[in-house]
Amino acid sequence: FDVTDENESRLRQKFFSFFYFSINAGSVISIFLTPILRGDVECYDDDCYPLAFGVPAALMVVSIVIFVLGSSMYKRQNPEGNVVVKVIRCIAAAARSKGQGEQFLDRAQSRGFTPDFISDVRKAFKVLIIFLPLPIFWALFDQQGSRWTLQAAQMDGRIGIATLKPDQMSAVNPVFILIFIPIFESAVYPLLLKCKIPFRPLQRMCVGMLFAGAAFVVAGFVQISIDNASYSGPSSSEASVRFINAFPDNVTVQMGNASTPFISRHQLNPTEASEKIEVFSGSFYAFVTANDERQTNSSLNLTGSHEFTAVIAENGSLIAVEQFMSNISHPSEDTAGIGIINVAPTLLPLLAVNLTHKDDNYSISTYNLSTPLLPYTRSQSEEVPPEEYFVQIFDLSTCNSGECGDALANLTIDLSNGGMYTLVVGIDSSGITLKIYEDVPPASVSILWQVPQYVVITAGEVMFSITGLEFAYSQAPESMKSLMQAAWLLTVAFGNLVDVIVAESDFFDEQYAEFFFFAGLIGVMAIIFTILAVRYKYVDENDKTDPPSVEPSTSYSPASHGEDSDDVKKPILAKKEDGESDVQHL
Numbered sequence: 001f002d003v004t005d006e007n008e009s010r011l012r013q014k015f016f017s018f019f020y021f022s023i024n025a026g027s028v029i030s031i032f033l034t035p036i037l038r039g040d041v042e043c044y045d046d047d048c049y050p051l052a053f054g055v056p057a058a059l060m061v062v063s064i065v066i067f068v069l070g071s072s073m074y075k076r077q078n079p080e081g082n083v084v085v086k087v088i089r090c091i092a093a094a095a096r097s098k099g100q101g102e103q104f105l106d107r108a109q110s111r112g113f114t115p116d117f118i119s120d121v122r123k124a125f126k127v128l129i130i131f132l133p134l135p136i137f138w139a140l141f142d143q144q145g146s147r148w149t150l151q152a153a154q155m156d157g158r159i160g161i162a163t164l165k166p167d168q169m170s171a172v173n174p175v176f177i178l179i180f181i182p183i184f185e186s187a188v189y190p191l192l193l194k195c196k197i198p199f200r201p202l203q204r205m206c207v208g209m210l211f212a213g214a215a216f217v218v219a220g221f222v223q224i225s226i227d228n229a230s231y232s233g234p235s236s237s238e239a240s241v242r243f244i245n246a247f248p249d250n251v252t253v254q255m256g257n258a259s260t261p262f263i264s265r266h267q268l269n270p271t272e273a274s275e276k277i278e279v280f281s282g283s284f285y286a287f288v289t290a291n292d293e294r295q296t297n298s299s300l301n302l303t304g305s306h307e308f309t310a311v312i313a314e315n316g317s318l319i320a321v322e323q324f325m326s327n328i329s330h331p332s333e334d335t336a337g338i339g340i341i342n343v344a345p346t347l348l349p350l351l352a353v354n355l356t357h358k359d360d361n362y363s364i365s366t367y368n369l370s371t372p373l374l375p376y377t378r379s380q381s382e383e384v385p386p387e388e389y390f391v392q393i394f395d396l397s398t399c400n401s402g403e404c405g406d407a408l409a410n411l412t413i414d415l416s417n418g419g420m421y422t423l424v425v426g427i428d429s430s431g432i433t434l435k436i437y438e439d440v441p442p443a444s445v446s447i448l449w450q451v452p453q454y455v456v457i458t459a460g461e462v463m464f465s466i467t468g469l470e471f472a473y474s475q476a477p478e479s480m481k482s483l484m485q486a487a488w489l490l491t492v493a494f495g496n497l498v499d500v501i502v503a504e505s506d507f508f509d510e511q512y513a514e515f516f517f518f519a520g521l522i523g524v525m526a527i528i529f530t531i532l533a534v535r536y537k538y539v540d541e542n543d544k545t546d547p548p549s550v551e552p553s554t555s556y557s558p559a560s561h562g563e564d565s566d567d568v569k570k571p572i573l574a575k576k577e578d579g580e581s582d583v584q585h586l
Contacts, residue, residue, distance in 0.1 A: 134495075152169045156417060218452050245268035300321075343375065393410070421439060
């Protein structure tokens with residue numbers, strides 16, 4: 001951009017917004033288009049990964065061609081050496097030199113560096129000092145793809161008939177970017193200017209940092225809601241039990257122990273379950289009476305911090321009460337857990353769980369022909385994606401080489417994120433029965449509660465990142481612009497390093513505490529940034545002044561020290577007003 005052209009200067013301010021807009025537009029298109037190319041198009045009788053990867057690769061080639069074709073419209077400057085190396089050498093030269101009444105970098109003049117270059121280095125350092133607090137913003141911002149995604153995995157992703165995956169929430173950010181950039185450029189900034197409210201680049205960046213902190217405060221309160229809604233189970237001195245009637249008739253269950261003969265009484269229809277009965281750990285009995293007057297008195301041993309399922313079933317001509325320990329441990333992120341109890345008096349070994357999602361239909365082979373589920377046993381819990389499943393039960397005797405006859409029973413079940421379930425295989429007069437029961441309630445906090453924190457941090461990103469890119473470019477000396485852009489990207493890297501250190505150090509037992517920590521940390525950085533910003537003097541790019549003259553040094557030869565000829569003083573002859581010649585240094 002030609003800084004002396006006022007029109008181009010205004011265009012430069014919009015350029016960085018357009019640049020950021022295009023990046024996020026590509027991100028949104030990729031997020032939505034790539035899964036469609038992969039899943040909705042079939043290649044080699046499977047998902048079309050070649051198309052999903054091939055289309056972006058082809059578009060990248062097209063973008064390179066467009067870039068090359070437009071290169072004639074660019075104002076290009078040929079690179080002149082490595083500016084980073086030059087800056088380091090300039091600082092080293094100043095450190096090796098001794099001078100009095102000079103600023104530190106001015107000492108490098110005695111080593112052959114020009115006043116212009118030293119002035120550029122000094123200006124660059126002023127900008128770099130402003131950059132010092134900036135990595136903390138990126139430490140917060142980049143947690144959208146880590147901590148915030150893990151938080152989303154603990155939430156209920158069902159939105160009507162659709163289910164939003166935790167990692168799909170990250171698409172909210174680029175979508176809001178596309179919405180907010182035009183709003184800020186055409187409405188917010190002009191309105192502030194019209195109201196004569198100063199909102200210079202560093203002020204925008206500071207407000208963006210505060211917005212990021214506010215987003216993490218919101219995330220902390222959302223995490224508290226998730227934790228409060230999370231099921232914790234009994235304490236170490238307590239236990240709970242739930243009665244399930246898998247008997248083909250109505251039953252009455254009375255529970256008690258030696259000191260308290262009557263603790264609870266339930267009348268249960270077939271397949272009906274009682275509520276969980278919370279008691280202190282110990283020995284209990286369950287007295288069960290059926291409508292046909294068959295009865296039994298069974299003992300229950302309930303140990304602390306555990307939950308149990310007592311299934312009432314038919315065992316030959318008798319009533320049996322089978323006690324099973326429930327799995328109340330929370331499943332992994334973005335999964336549900338299911339276990340099977342078989343109280344049917346026949347061998348029913350095979351459970352085929354088919355997940356139906358769009359046009360896909362695939363099986364989970366945890367329960368197979370080689371591991372039959374015997375009567376009056378409970379399988380290990382299996383973690384599966386939280387989806388809708390179709391369950392079929394087969395008799396082992398009808399199976400041959402993996403192929404089975406007709407299913408004895410089937411059931412469609414919906415397993416929600418974070419829930420633990422028990423499927424009870426029973427029997428009644430009509431045949432095999434299937435019923436699903438909930439051991440641990442699924443996530444109940446809607447994933448949509450993450451939207452406010454995404455809105456706030458995206459607004460902060462618009463004010464911080466886009467403005468910061470322009471600030472790094474406009475305030476950098478002409479010879480240092482690439483260095484400043486590299487330094488800007490380096491703040492992102494250091495921000496990610498902060499995330500790694502905090503995550504690996506495991507400072508916090510609770511996630512909400514970590515969110516509040518980051519909110520407080522960026523608040524402190526915003527204060528430091530404000531102090532630096534108040535003391536910063538903006539560079540007027542249109543202010544072109546001649547470099548100061550410097551007397552030649554007779555004690556130093558640039559060639560003997562190996563300095564680049566571009567950076568050292570070059571004597572030339574100039575005429576004084578009285579006609580005498582003098583030596584000046586550019």
